[in-house]
Amino acid sequence: MLTEPRSGRLTAWGNALIAGLVSPDEAVHRIVADDALHRIEGLPGETDPVGLSLGLGRLRALGATGLLAALPAPGHPLGLCGPPDFNARAMEAEEAVIAPGAQPLGLVPEVHEAGPEGDLHVEVVWRCLPVRDAPPADVPSLGEAERELAEALREATDLLSRMDVAGSGPVADAALDAYRARAERGREVLAPGYPPRAVRVLELAQRVGALIAIASGGDTGSGDGREHGAAVSASQIAARTEALRPVERTARRAQVAAYNAFVEERERR
Structure with a gap:
């Protein structure tokens, strides 16, 4: 747990970007970290996967008021809000990001690795899906x-x-x-x-x-x-x-x- 989960980095730096506290380049750099590339797929109004900068801008235009992290584990749907299809994908990935707002959406990472150990090329596709407008499960203040x-x-x-x-x-x-x-x-x-x-x-x-x-x-x-x-x-x-x-x-x-x-x-x- 010392290494930040990808959903945590996306939540933290995505929130800073939405609030206008960091530039798009800075946010993307912090979110991607050691990975090669991050894209968002399935955004409403986008037929193809888009880069993080454009994707986060689209989320804000769609009414996202901020981002929330979810770190579920078997028997513990921590941070999830449904529906079942989204929860199942998030549970398999063991993490997700929720974008509440006028059109609530969720993002689940799909990680693709290639290359030998120690020289991995990692690309992440964030699958965008509709979620329920409901409080996330079991998150304390x-x-x-x-x-x-x-x-x-x-x-x-x-x-x-x-x-x-x-x-x-x-x-x-x-x-x-x-x-x-x-x-x-x-x-x-x-x-x-x-x-x-x-x-x-x-x-x-x-x-x-x-x-x-x-x-x-x-x-x-x-x-x-x-x-x-x-x-x-x-x-x-x-x-x-x-x-x-x-x-x-x-x-x-x-x-x-x-x-x-x-x-x-x-x-x-």
């Missing part, structure tokens, strides 16, 4: 997310300590620092116009996500979890993951709340 996340971090640290794995030891801390450094090279958390609280919540949510990844043996070196605790079998690692599942859900909810804080703040005003 930023204040609620921050309170829940503070408790989740305590729970995660306590669980990991009792399991004799990452969370409090110097080896785990070093792995977390290295994990964060790889992910943060050249990135900026959120975009202009976001409240400082949203930045704080997103960074904390990503830290919790990194702890969970380390405890599960994910992307930390050997990938088997051996260097981060006594439990080394597949069943024991699976038990860690299951024990931390509620914490992971809280972190994802907080991440979505942070990305969506731009629209929440504007509506409150």
